[in-house]
Amino acid sequence: MLGRAEAVIIESGPDNPPKHPNPNAFDFDFDPSHYSPEQIFEAVRKAGIVGMGGAGFPTSVKIKANPQSPITDIIINACECEPFITCDYRLMLDWTCQVLAGVSLISRALNCKNIYIGIEDNKPDAIATVKKSIDMLPFIDAEVVALKTRYPQGGERQLIKAVLDKEVPTGGIPPMIGVLVSNVATCAAIAEAVELNSPLTHRVVTVSGRGIKKPGNFYAPVGMAAGDLIELAGGMTDDAVKVILGGPMMGFSIADLSTPTTKTSGAITVLTSKDMVKRKETPCIRCGRCVAACPVNINPTKIAHAVKNNMLDVAKQYYMSACIECGCCSYSCPADIDLTGYIKTGKILVARAKKLLPA
Ligand code: SF4
Ligand code: SF4
Structure with missing residues (x-):
């Protein structure tokens, strides 16, 4: 049953232009031990924080310690592998202390001291800034891992494999192998929520x-x-x-x-x-390039074929839900088949069938 929740109204538009927050709100004096894990959980829940890297999963659920399934490693996802996007890169350079304060709060909430910050090696200034800040700040201890710049390095599975050499089972989630992955912007929002009692607006x-x-x-x-x-x-x-x-x-x-x-x-x-590249779909030539390109090791051509023929049960059996919609299969297909498009459509049809989306 759905319940009621507190809400804030955010007025956006020309009358409420982008603001410039106080960059000095976080400094050497920040101390995550001022907050208990329960206080951190509650502040994050009340602030309405979700995974800001795209997943949108409620962060409070992720940072609630579960003794039956403890988190042993925290990975901060600082890989922005898509062209043009630099929002997290700027956060690492401009709000370094705030981001690291958020990381320290996640660590405290989960009582987990193994922290890795994965940054692609085409951002040497961000790597240097974050490393230097970790050396200087008393409240954080973490390892910065420089990762090869490749797409989609920021996918959770790819990141975990690259940083820890661990595999998340197909259809599974990172906590199943004791790993929590959090995005840079989410960490900054956590710090604001806990220290400044500020909702995510x-x-x-x-x-x-x-x-x-x-x-x-x-x-x-x-x-x-x-x-x-x-x-x-x-x-x-x-x-x-x-x-x-x-x-x-x-x-x-x-x-x-x-x-x-x-x-x-x-x-x-x-x-x-x-x-824009004009694409004209031609028949599949069974070259297997889409399978080789898929970072989550599923079979895009089988799933697309199933969706095309309205066989959603078959698509599900081929782990359609594990697709991260990275587009690598479509990009590599010499027959110009929009495999990702078919898979996205298949997911929408499944959600509609479950009445999770309007028809
Ligand atoms: S979009 Fe294609 S390559 Fe990417 S995860 Fe999905 S099936 Fe695999
Ligand atoms: S890459 Fe394209 S042509 Fe090759 S197997 Fe996959 S769908 Fe078929």
């Missing part, structure tokens, strides 16, 4: 792509319309043809610029006519 959004006149990062109210953010970034170029909520690989196109951003919207990407 704003987030950093990258507005970028070749179709944007002045690309940039904006600390914007959740719910701000995509069009208002695009205006703040100087508007669109004359050859802009496609607006995507998210990055070019995993985001989704929007036709209405009044579409609001959400807590998980890290980017708005605008593409130009030069970025």
Whole structure:
């Protein structure tokens, strides 16, 4: 049964433009031991924090210690592997102390001291800044792991494999092997919620792509319309043809610029006519490239075929739900089959059948 919950109303739009938070709110004096695990859990729950890397799973549930299934390793996901997106990169450089304060609170909530921060090696300044801050700050001890820059390094499974050399079982989740993965922006929000008693009302959004006149990062109210953010970034170029909520690989196109951003919207990407590749689907030649490209080791062509033929039970048997919608299979397909599109459609049809989505 659904219950009632406290809510805040966020006024977004031109009358409530992106704000500039106080960068000095977190410093050497921060002490996570001021808060009990229960207080951290409650503050995060009340603040309405969800995984801001895209998953949107309630963070309070993830950081509630479970003695039957303890977390032994915490990985902070600082990999932004999609082109154009830099919101977490800016957080690491500009709000380093706040991000690390949030990491220390997760560590305290779960009583877990093994902390790894995975950053791609094309961001040497972020690696150096975070390492230096960890050396200086008394409240955090963590290992910064420089990871190969490749797509999709920021996927939970890929990150866990790269950092710990552990595999999450297909269809499983990281806590099953004692691992918690949290995104950089989520850590910053946790610090604000616990130390400043502040709900999650704003987030950093990258507005970028070749179709944007002045690309940039904006600390914007959740719910701000995509069009208002695009205006703040100087508007669109004359050859802009496609607006995507998210990055070019995993985001989704929007036709209405009044579409609001959400807590998980890290980017708005605008593409130009030069970025668009016309695709004409041809029959599958059974080359297997999509299978080889899939980072979660499922069979995209079998799933797409099942969805196309309305055999959703078969698609589920091939672990359709494990797909992270990275787009690697479609990208590698010489027959130009939009495998990811079929899989996304299949997931929507399954959700509708379960009445989780409107028909
Ligand atoms: S989009 Fe394709 S390659 Fe990526 S996880 Fe899903 S099936 Fe695998
Ligand atoms: S990559 Fe394309 S052509 Fe090759 S097996 Fe997969 S779906 Fe078929």
